[in-house]
Amino acid sequence: MSNRDRCHQATKQTKKMNAMGRRTEQGKNHPTAEDSKTNDFNAKKEPPLERVRLEAGEVLSQVGNSSSTLYFLLKGSLQVIHISNQNNGQVISEGSLFFIPVGEKFHAHAMQPATLLSCPVERFQLPTKLKQYCPASTATASPLFILPIRHLIEEEACSMLNALPAIRPDAYSTYLSHKISILLILIEHLYAPEEIASLFAPLLGRNLDFREKVLKNYSNTMRVKDLSTILHIPPSTLNRKFKETFQMSAKEWFTNKRREDILHDILQTELSIVEIADKYELTPNYLMKLCKDDFGMTLTELRHSTSI
Incomplete structure (x- = not known):
């Protein structure tokens, strides 16, 4: 079974468990991991780890998020409608990762059914040494830099989705924090420093x-x-x-x-x-x-x- 098939299977499993909930000895429902995800991150006003599924023609939008977001396009393709008056019409292919910084308005429509994983990324989580590889101008350069998803990163992203239904509500935030750290460690070791600096350039500039x-x-x-x-x-x-x-x-x-x-x-x-x-x-x-x-x-x- 391929990684993308396992991700699809995890989607079905998550939906099934969300519908059923979890039972205590008294037969009452516990909050599911998905419920905990919503509660934890609403309190922090941060976007959660999220699986995004789009039908052909539907629009993916990021507007005014309180955190920057790293997207993994696991299936399908997107065409950029608008991002800071740049990249209009650019196609993002299956198996790509891209980064949208906090405050950026981003719109792209699905050219075919698409599945993405999105997760929040904060500046303090990035290696400080990346600054020396940062493009000369992060303001005038394109805010959308695309990298191919390496096999190990795709496996890790899929494992995050597979495990979500089994995570206790009180452990969700800790689990998410560790998993995002692992993803960033893999990114640090599987791409050239110049590539990573270009990906996260909006978080590495001056002021x-x-x-x-x-x-x-x-x-x-x-x-x-x-x-x-x-x-x-x-x-x-x-x-x-x-x-x-x-x-x-x-x-x-x-x-x-x-x-x-x-x-x-x-x-x-x-x-x-x-x-x-x-x-x-x-x-x-x-x-x-x-x-x-x-x-x-x-x-x-x-x-x-x-x-x-």
């Missing part, structure tokens, strides 16, 4: 604390002066840090992020063009022009592109 604070707080406001107040940083210092960290002014960065937010609302909501325009204090005519100029399609064409 990382500032970068994370910006990405976690900018959605609360779309004005530079308001972010300055939230972060307790004078406007002049804020703009200097933006240029050091993102290689652009704060105003330029906010303009780009607003485009991403608009595209998200087009792709992932049913808001009308008037409602989206009102939300971002634009006229409908200007919004339609923005779609054509920045995304190369009308609003209707963009929405149709996600249902192919």
Whole structure:
């Protein structure tokens, strides 16, 4: 039986055990491992280890996660719809791993039925020596770097899924922490340092604390002066840090992020063009022009592109 077949079998087993639950001597249900997963990580406000299954045409989205996420595409293929105005149309093939940093808006649709494993990754979990191999500019380089999944890593990922139904609720967090550490150790030893540094480049650049604070707080406001107040940083210092960290002014960065937010609302909501325009204090005519100029399609064409 192949690794992917074992992963598929684990999916069926997990669903069966989730439906049945676990019985005490009195016949009452204990929370399942899946229940514990949800409870533990809701409390921590972190994304859990998660199996993601998509039918052809369905969209995988990461928007505003509180942690960066490492994805393992175990089956199927994805086509990138949007990621920071870059990589549009790029295909992610079966047997690939890729990394989406905290605060990044990422959308991709399944070209065929797809199965992924996603797990949270924090900066402190990465080897500090990777910084010396980091690309010269992490802000202007593509945030999506793809590596092939090595056989041992695929086996480890599948074993994580196989074991989930058997993990006690009180041990889930510990189990997950150890397993993610093992995956990162395997990645460290099975790929060249330059490859790993490119994969995790968004977590290895300059002013990382500032970068994370910006990405976690900018959605609360779309004005530079308001972010300055939230972060307790004078406007002049804020703009200097933006240029050091993102290689652009704060105003330029906010303009780009607003485009991403608009595209998200087009792709992932049913808001009308008037409602989206009102939300971002634009006229409908200007919004339609923005779609054509920045995304190369009308609003209707963009929405149709996600249902192919």
